[in-house]
Amino acid sequence: MAKIKLTLYVTGQTPNSQRAIANMQRISEEELGGEYELVIVDVLERPQLAEDERILATPTLIKELPPPLRRVIGDLSDTEKVLLGLDLQVAPAQSNYVEGGD
Amino acid sequence: MSTTGQMVQVEKLRTGIPGFDEISNGGLPQGRTTLVSGTAGSAKTVFAVQFLAAGIEESGQNGVFVTFEESPADIRRNMGSLGWDIQEWEAEGKWAFVDASPHPGEETIAAGAYDLGALLSRIEHAVRKVDAQRVSMDSLGAIFSQFESATTVRGELFRIASALKEMHVTTMMTAERTQEYGDIGRFGVEEFVADDVVILRNILEQEKRRRTIEILKFRGTTHHKGEYPFTIIPGEGIVVIPLSTLELRQKSSDVRVTSGNAELDNMCNGGFFRDSIILVSGATGTGKTLLVTWFIAGGAANGERCMLLAFEESRGQLFRNAIGWGVDFERMESEGKLKVVCEYPEVMGLEDHLIKMKAAIDEFQPNRLAVDSLSALERVSTVKGFREFVIAMTSFIKHKEVAGLFTSTTPTLLGGTSITEAHISTITDSIILLRYVEMFGEMHRGLTVLKMRGSKHDKDIREFTIDGEGMHIGKAFHNVSGILAGALTHIPPGEMERIGGMFQDSGGGS
Numbered sequence: 001m002a003k004i005k006l007t008l009y010v011t012g013q014t015p016n017s018q019r020a021i022a023n024m025q026r027i028s029e030e031e032l033g034g035e036y037e038l039v040i041v042d043v044l045e046r047p048q049l050a051e052d053e054r055i056l057a058t059p060t061l062i063k064e065l066p067p068p069l070r071r072v073i074g075d076l077s078d079t080e081k082v083l084l085g086l087d088l089q090v091a092p093a094q095s096n097y098v099e100g101g102d
Numbered sequence: 103m104s105t106t107g108q109m110v111q112v113e114k115l116r117t118g119i120p121g122f123d124e125i126s127n128g129g130l131p132q133g134r135t136t137l138v139s140g141t142a143g144s145a146k147t148v149f150a151v152q153f154l155a156a157g158i159e160e161s162g163q164n165g166v167f168v169t170f171e172e173s174p175a176d177i178r179r180n181m182g183s184l185g186w187d188i189q190e191w192e193a194e195g196k197w198a199f200v201d202a203s204p205h206p207g208e209e210t211i212a213a214g215a216y217d218l219g220a221l222l223s224r225i226e227h228a229v230r231k232v233d234a235q236r237v238s239m240d241s242l243g244a245i246f247s248q249f250e251s252a253t254t255v256r257g258e259l260f261r262i263a264s265a266l267k268e269m270h271v272t273t274m275m276t277a278e279r280t281q282e283y284g285d286i287g288r289f290g291v292e293e294f295v296a297d298d299v300v301i302l303r304n305i306l307e308q309e310k311r312r313r314t315i316e317i318l319k320f321r322g323t324t325h326h327k328g329e330y331p332f333t334i335i336p337g338e339g340i341v342v343i344p345l346s347t348l349e350l351r352q353k354s355s356d357v358r359v360t361s362g363n364a365e366l367d368n369m370c371n372g373g374f375f376r377d378s379i380i381l382v383s384g385a386t387g388t389g390k391t392l393l394v395t396w397f398i399a400g401g402a403a404n405g406e407r408c409m410l411l412a413f414e415e416s417r418g419q420l421f422r423n424a425i426g427w428g429v430d431f432e433r434m435e436s437e438g439k440l441k442v443v444c445e446y447p448e449v450m451g452l453e454d455h456l457i458k459m460k461a462a463i464d465e466f467q468p469n470r471l472a473v474d475s476l477s478a479l480e481r482v483s484t485v486k487g488f489r490e491f492v493i494a495m496t497s498f499i500k501h502k503e504v505a506g507l508f509t510s511t512t513p514t515l516l517g518g519t520s521i522t523e524a525h526i527s528t529i530t531d532s533i534i535l536l537r538y539v540e541m542f543g544e545m546h547r548g549l550t551v552l553k554m555r556g557s558k559h560d561k562d563i564r565e566f567t568i569d570g571e572g573m574h575i576g577k578a579f580h581n582v583s584g585i586l587a588g589a590l591t592h593i594p595p596g597e598m599e600r601i602g603g604m605f606q607d608s609g610g611g612s
Contacts, residue, residue, distance in 0.1 A: 011219035019214070043220045047227030050220045056202050057210075057249065058219040074214030085211030 004036040004088065005065035011058045012044045016075045020059035023076035031083060061086070112323035115236075115272045118156030119149075121342025125326040126317055131298050135263040135273040140302035145313065145334060146276040148184065149302060150238035151177065152339040153274050154197065155186045163235040164196045166228040168221075170244035174199040185337040198228040204248055212250060218258035222265055229269055237266055241276040297321040303329065307484050310451070315342055331490060333453035341457055345490050356556070359470075359505055361393075362400025365575035366534075369551050369560035374532060377503040378555070379496055381476075381526055383510045384536030388547055389566065390509040391415070392427060392573055393534070394472045397507045399429040401470040402439040409468035411459060412444045413478035420444070427572045441466045452483040452491040460498055471499055475509040476526070496529045531555040539565070539585050541592070548585055549575060 008024055010017035021040060028036055043050040043058060053062065057073040063086045072085035114128035123129050130136050130153075140146045154165030169177060177199075178188045191197035202221060229237065242259065249255050259275075266273045279285060282303050299318040304311060314329035332342040358373035367373040374380055382390050394410065401408045412420055420442065424431045434440035443462055447455070463471065480488050499506045508526065527533060533552040538545050550563040562578035563585050584590045 009220055011217075011223060014217070014219065016215050016217060017219075023214070043223045047223045051200070051224050051227065054201055054205070055220040055224075056218055056245075057216040057221070059216060060220065071210045072213050073210055074212045074216045077214035079213075081211060081213035085213060 003065060004032055004063065006036060006086075007039045007041060007053075007062045007064065009041045009043050009050060009053070009055045009058055009060045009062070012042055014058075017059055019075040019077065020061070023079075023082075024061065027076065027079055027082055031079070032088070063088070112320075114323070116161065117153055118160035119152055119340055119342065120338070121330070121332065121344045122315070122340075124344035125315070125330050125342060126320070127324045127326065130272055130274070131320055131323060132272050133267055133270050134297055135266065135275055136298035136300055138274055138276045138300045138302060139279050140276070141279055141282060141304060144302040144304040145332075145340060146278075146302060147172065147177070147240050148181075148334060149340055150240040150274055150276050151181050151186065151188075152184075153238050154236050155181075155188075155339065157236045158191055158196045164198075164232040165236040165238065166198045166200060166225065166232065166234045168200040168202060168225055168237065168239040170202045170239070170248075171241050173203045174201050183336060184334070184339045186339070195232055198232045198234070200224050200228050202245065204244070210248075217254065218262070222258070222262050225262060226265060226269070229266075229271055235271060237271050237273045239273065239275045241278060243278040307487075310482070310484060310487075312451070312484070312487060313453070331453050331487065333451065333457060335454070335457060341453075343453055343456060343490070343494055345494055354556075355503070359406075360400040360404065362396030362398070362403075363393075363573060363575070366393075366549075369549075369562075369564070369575065370532070370554055371558045371560075374505060375556065376505055377500065378531035379500065379506040379508070379529065380532040380534060381508050381510060381530040382534045382536065383512055385512050385514065385538060388536035388538060389549075389568055389573060390511070390536060391420075391423065391474055392568060393536070394474045394507060394509060395424045395427055395429050395431075396572055397472055398431075398434070398440060398470065399424075401505075402434045402437075406439070406469035407467065408434070408440045408470045408472070409463065409466055410440065410442045411462075411471070411473045412442065413447045413473075414475055415444070417442060417444050426570065427568075428570060429572075441468070447478050447482045450482075452479060452487050455479065455482075456491055456494055459495065463499065463502060463504070468504060470505045470507070472507045473509065475511050477510045492526050493529065496526070532559075535586065537563075537585055539563075539579060539582060540590055541582065546579075548579060550586075 006024075008020060010020060024038065028038060041049050043055065059073065059075060061072045061076060061082070063070045068087065070086050072082055076082050113132040114126070114130065115132040116123050116129040117126075138146055138149055151167065154167055157163035157165050167177070172180070181188060188197055192199070200221070225237065228234070246252055246255050263273065263275075282305055298320050301316045301318050303314045303316070305314065313332050313334070315332050316329045317325040317327070326344070330342055330344060332340055334340055355376040357376040359376050360373045361367055361370065382393050384390050398408045398410060410420070415423075421431045431440060431442060435442065441462070445455075450458075476492070479491065483491065496506065508530075510526070532554045535550050535552050537548045537550075539548040547566050547568070548563045549566045550561075551559040564578050565576045567574050567576065579585065581593050582590055583593060
């Protein structure tokens with residue numbers, strides 16, 4: 001399985017950002033099984049990175065690898081939507097119908 | 103507002119957009135956000151770009167452009183034709199883009215609560231990076247369509263507007279509206295930036311497009327009310343025509359200048375005033391262009407600079423006719439005394455004509471200006487637009503202290519007035535009527551000075567003739583009445599003598 005590369009853009013210590021970080025760590029452990037690399041970027045400290053990636057909403061999660069590039073916004077509280085949005089193969093219990101998104 | 107009992111003056115930031123600073127009494131309220139609302143094609147993006155461009159060019163203020171709709175590449179390319187080199191300003195650190203435009207093929211899925219903190223952080227970063235004093239955001243509708251929750255977006259835009267206020271930046275946000283006359287904007291955006299609202303319109307009136315700008319409100323400060331026409335000129339951008347801000351403050355001269363014809367000068371008690379506006383009205387073929395030709399010849403003979411704006415005849419025709427009357431336009435032009443501008447009225451809208459005329463007058467600096475004919479311009483405009491045009495033009499040339507001679511073609515051969523006269527007659531200082539006079543199966547031409555402000559003038563209706571040397575004014579039509587009304591009656595000589603005896607001829611005539 002190819003390595004998953006994720007970047008999570010947050011804004012400082014806002015509740016949404018804190019929740020997103022916590023949710024992401026949970027999803028990573030529970031669903032992605034350690035085969036991932038997660039970078040957390042605080043756009044208040046690194047606004048130029050947000051500019052380069054054209055981030056509007058925070059939190060924003062970007063999956064760079066494996067392709068295709070996908071973006072998910074929000075505090076990531078809806079695990080199903082996060083996995084759907086990232087277009088990642090999920091646990092066997094889930095349906096295989098993950099094409100597209102909504 | 104912590105200050106009580108103390109007047110807090112709303113400071114304005116001069117935008118540098120031609121005409122806008124006049125109608126806004128000095129510019130946009132400084133440090134606040136102004137909403138610019140308009141339908142599709144109402145030049146919102148041009149206005150937003152020009153706000154920054156004028157800041158860089160006129161007052162050395164840098165700007166940040168937040169684009170929600172078009173990509174920066176598109177904006178750079180589209181605005182290049184208006185003479186703004188955005189790429190160069192970016193390289194010089196005067197302009198920064200915040201690209202918030204949607205990218206095709208990249209879908210974003212929402213999984214939980216979010217805000218636009220990243221956008222705010224990017225805008226703040228860009229403002230600090232170029233030390234911006236102006237920010238334009240174009241256009242809000244596009245960001246509402248990128249996110250599902252309109253409530254979140256509205257709240258976040260409010261947060262961005264407040265943050266920019268904290269940074270003492272003057273901001274312009276554009277928003278779409280669906281009708282020219284109706285709600286200010288969709289999405290309820292006016293609720294959070296309701297302090298200052300400007301509306302751009304692109305109205306279809308009698309098959310003609312007319313652009314107008316209206317300042318709907320400026321909280322706590324003054325502005326001119328109502329719609330003002332504007333146009334977009336390549337190399338300049340938006341130019342607002344500030345009609346009602348024109349001031350009746352021109353000086354008045356009592357120096358007389360020649361009309362180019364000694365007999366007409368006599369009728370006017372020594373000639374026209376130097377900075378007056380003269381309207382010549384007559385049916386087709388009564389000799390209006392002849393009067394114009396001699397007005398110019400008279401000026402050139404005195405060493406004055408003359409300008410002729412012709413809307414009915416081509417250069418070739420004008421020059422040939424002038425030669426026929428003994429006036430050599432070609433030589434005058436080569437000597438730099440004359441500039442002839444010929445144009446079909448239909449080539450552009452009246453607003454563009456006005457701006458072109460102003461530019462031509464500013465460049466040539468004439469002492470005399472003739473427009474032949476003003477009524478030809480009626481064709482390309484609505485009645486309201488034409489009236490505004492006439493007022494703006496006459497006011498402009500009065501400020502320049504230029505003698506203006508305008509001609510107006512009346513629609514009927516005998517008598518009659520035109521729309522032009524109805525709009526212009528009160529603005530003009532003198533009116534000369536040229537009329538056909540039918541006498542026993544023959545057409546004669548009659549001329550009279552109907553009014554002349556601040557001067558005595560001949561009250562007779564005189565016959566005038568045209569030959570190879572120009573025009574000659576002869577004796578009065580004493581045995582005809584009803585010329586002006588177009589309903590002539592001939593009075594027998596016996597009756598004339600009797601009436602003459604009754605009133606004891608006061609010794610008029612020349």
